[in-house]
Amino acid sequence: MATKEEHITRLKNENGTLKKNVNGAEVQLTTDEYNAQIDEWATNAAAQDAKDTVITDGGSHADYKAIRKDAYIKAVGDIPDQLDYIYHNGLDAWKVKIKEVKDKYTKP
Amino acid sequence: MSNYLGVENKGNPVLLAKNPISSAVSSITFDGIFDDTFSEYWVTLYDITVSAASGIQVYFKWRNSGSDITGTYYRDQIYASMNSANSGQPGNATYTDYNALTDFSFGTDATREALNSIMYLFPRTANMKFAIHDNLYTADSSNTYMSYLFNVLDDTTKVDGFSIYPSSGNIASGEVCIYGYKK
Numbered sequence: 459m460a461t462k463e464e465h466i467t468r469l470k471n472e473n474g475t476l477k478k479n480v481n482g483a484e485v486q487l488t489t490d491e492y493n494a495q496i497d498e499w500a501t502n503a504a505a506q507d508a509k510d511t512v513i514t515d516g517g518s519h520a521d522y523k524a525i526r527k528d529a530y531i532k533a534v535g536d537i538p539d540q541l542d543y544i545y546h547n548g549l550d551a552w553k554v555k556i557k558e559v560k561d562k563y564t565k566p
Numbered sequence: 567m568s569n570y571l572g573v574e575n576k577g578n579p580v581l582l583a584k585n586p587i588s589s590a591v592s593s594i595t596f597d598g599i600f601d602d603t604f605s606e607y608w609v610t611l612y613d614i615t616v617s618a619a620s621g622i623q624v625y626f627k628w629r630n631s632g633s634d635i636t637g638t639y640y641r642d643q644i645y646a647s648m649n650s651a652n653s654g655q656p657g658n659a660t661y662t663d664y665n666a667l668t669d670f671s672f673g674t675d676a677t678r679e680a681l682n683s684i685m686y687l688f689p690r691t692a693n694m695k696f697a698i699h700d701n702l703y704t705a706d707s708s709n710t711y712m713s714y715l716f717n718v719l720d721d722t723t724k725v726d727g728f729s730i731y732p733s734s735g736n737i738a739s740g741e742v743c744i745y746g747y748k749k
Contacts, residue, residue, distance in 0.1 A: 479591040495592050499734035506621040527654065536651035
């Protein structure tokens with residue numbers, strides 16, 4: 459997981475200059491606009507990294523509901539899949555599987 | 567017998583701007599494009615791609631007189647994946663100074679991740695700013711999503727433009743068209 463400062467360095471290396479498109483015309487960003495844009499990109503990239511880390515490794519995050527919902531569905535399937543799992547494995551096995559997801563993604 | 571189509575612009579949208587993106591830019595902005603000639607507008611985003619490899623959202627914000635309209639943007643959304651069971655109706659999300667058009671991150675992998683969207687904009691009302699976005703896009707997960715979201719900004723300014731931009735990195739390609747469709 460890269461820090462914001464590492465993202466700033468990477469983004470500046472990748473983008474020596476930046477342009478914006480205004481009413482169909484390309485305009486180069488001023489130095490102040492450039493630095494503000496790089497800072498915003500780095501902030502967002504670092505935040506996304508933190509979210510991705512929680513999705514992979516578990517833990518808590520402000521986007522708990524979305525993360526848990528996505529991970530939950532991937533782990534146990536939708537409701538018909540879960541009913542099928544219960545039919546084949548029983549309620550106790552299903553509870554164990556659900557608890558693994560709940561324990562991995564904790565409320566912040 | 568009169569009807570809406572007969573009395574209101576005869577059902578013919580008027581193309582006001584067509585902006586193909588020929589090289590990478592950090593944002594696509596239209597200023598002074600909305601005036602009281604029309605009260606309602608369509609904006610189409612065609613095949614918008616980004617430069618970053620993954621983890622990107624696309625943001626939207628209103629503008630007026632060359633400046634961003636800041637504040638709390640509210641969003642309600644319905645989404646569904648075309649190739650997985652992932653779907654939902656997350657409501658009452660808020661964003662500061664922008665709204666998010668895509669919830670599931672995307673980038674530039676081999677599945678040709680891109681965003682296509684039709685936006686229904688009502689920029690000239692002196693009440694709250696409403697917009698409706700119909701989106702179709704392929705995400706990092708290779709899932710293709712449809713999403714239908716409502717974008718609300720509690721600001722009474724009659725606005726004349728908007729901007730879209732990625733959460734990080736450039737927009738690489740695509741095309742934006744703006745139509746006026748109701749006078």
